[in-house]
Amino acid sequence: MTQVLLASRNAKKLEELRRILASTADTAGIEVVGLADVPPFPEAPETGATFEENALAKARDAVAATGLPAVADDSGIAVDALNGMPGVLSARWAGGAKDDLANLTLVLEQVADVPDERLTAAFVCAAALVRPDGTEVVVRGEWRGTLARKPRGTNGFGYDPIFVPEGETRTSAELPAAEKDAISHRGRALTQLLPQLRALSM
Numbered sequence: 462m463t464q465v466l467l468a469s470r471n472a473k474k475l476e477e478l479r480r481i482l483a484s485t486a487d488t489a490g491i492e493v494v495g496l497a498d499v500p501p502f503p504e505a506p507e508t509g510a511t512f513e514e515n516a517l518a519k520a521r522d523a524v525a526a527t528g529l530p531a532v533a534d535d536s537g538i539a540v541d542a543l544n545g546m547p548g549v550l551s552a553r554w555a556g557g558a559k560d561d562l563a564n565l566t567l568v569l570e571q572v573a574d575v576p577d578e579r580l581t582a583a584f585v586c587a588a589a590l591v592r593p594d595g596t597e598v599v600v601r602g603e604w605r606g607t608l609a610r611k612p613r614g615t616n617g618f619g620y621d622p623i624f625v626p627e628g629e630t631r632t633s634a635e636l637p638a639a640e641k642d643a644i645s646h647r648g649r650a651l652t653q654l655l656p657q658l659r660a661l662s663m
Contacts, residue, residue, distance in 0.1 A: 462490060462491070462492045462662075463490055463491050463492065463530075463661045463662045464491075464492045464493075464494050464529050464530075465491050465492070465493055465494070465529065465530050465531070465532060465658065465661060466494055466495070466496070466498075466499060466523050466524075466527055466529040466530070466531040466532070467479065467493055467494070467495050467496075467531075467532055467533075468496060468519045468520055468522070468523035468531050468532065468533040469495065469496065469519075469533065469534070470496055470497075470504075471618075473617075473618040474534075474536075474618070474647075475495050477617075477638075477642065477647060478493075478532070478534070478647065478651065479493050479495075480638060480642055481642045481647060481648050481651050482651065482658070490662030491658060491661060491662050494529070496523075499526075499527045499529070500526075500527075502522070502523075502526030502527070503522075503526075504519070504522060505518060505519075505522055507519075507535065507549070509535070509549065510549065511549065511587070512535040512536065512537065512548075512549055512585055512586070512587035512601070513535075513587040513589070513599050513601065515535035515549060515587070516533050516534050516535040516587040516588060516589040516599060517533075517589045517591070517597065517599055518533075519531075519533035519535070519589070520532065520533035520589040520590065520591040520597075521591050521597075523591075524591045524592070524593055528593055529593070530590065530591065530592045530593060530661055531590070531591050532588060532589070532590050532651075532654065532658075533588070533589050533591075534586055534587060534588040534589070534647065534650065535549065535586075535587050536551070536584065536585060536586035536587070536646060536647060537549060537550070537551025537552065537584075537585060537619075537620075538551050538568075538582055538583070538584055538585070538619075538620045538624065539582060539583050539584075539585055540568060540572065540580075540581075540582045540608065541579070541581045541582060542572050542575045542579050542580065542581075543568070543571060543572065547564070547568065548585075551564065551619065551620065552564070552619075554567055554568065555567045561618055561619050561620075562612075564619070564620070565612060565619075565620050565622065565623050568608070568620070568623070569608070569610065569611075569623065572608060577607075580607045580608040581605070581606075581607055581608075582605075582606060582607065582608050582624065583603050583604060583605045583606070583646075584603070584604040584606075584620070584624060584633075584645065584646040585601065585602070585603050585604075585646055586601070586602045586603075586645075586646035586647045586649070586650040587599060587600070587601050587650065588600050588601075588602070588647070588650040588651055588653075588654055590654050590657050590658065592661070598654065598657050600650050600653035600654055601650060602645075602646040602647065602648070602649030602650030602651075602652075602653070603646055603649070604626060604644065604645055604646040604649065605626070605627050606624050606625050606626040606627050606629070606633075607624075607625050607627075608623050608624065608625070609622075609623045609624070609625050609632055611623075612632075612634070613631075613632045613634065613635055614631070614632045614633070614634025614635035614636075615634060616633075616634045616635065616636060616637070616638060616641070617633050617634045617636075617641065620633075621633035621634035622634040626644065633645070
């Protein structure tokens with residue numbers, strides 16, 4: 462059994478990442494472990510200008526500290542009317558504390574005067590796989606949609622309650638987990654990593 466470290470302390474994100482990997486065929490030889498399963502190590506703050514830079518930095522730190530192949534992601538929402546913001550600042554848009562409700566409330570306030578037809582946005586996820594031999598793979602998944610004026614739904618986390626995927630009337634937070642995983646930005650990114658993940662267990 463090959464262990465792969467998911468370098469995240471966000472419990473809800475970790476659950477989602479594990480769920481996506483578990484639902485995928487041909488990863489039976491892989492055991493997914495989280496940061497709580499390995500000895501603590503210093504984690505650098507997310508200072509990258511892009512999702513890709515942050516994901517790679519987290520995965521590199523995890524490999525250096527544990528010797529395990531590591532997958533890390535950085536994700537957020539890019540609102541077109543806000544010139545792509547909050548972007549990499551999504552988790553701390555309303556300040557230092559990672560307060561989901563405060564973050565999405567601030568976004569809604571900032572687009573209050575934007576017409577409905579211009580409330581387009583995308584969830585973005587960059588996922589990095591770094592191996593102990595130095596091999597690095599970075600992929601990007603995007604999930605386009607629009608913003609709802611008010612939060613709806615209790616599934617998911619972050620900006621899920623105000624994001625309505627293209628072709629949907631439900632928010633991401635109103636979608637069942639399996640349905641969301643199949644089409645989400647994280648699902649799309651991790652699907653691209655599958656060939657490299659499968660190779661780890663061969």
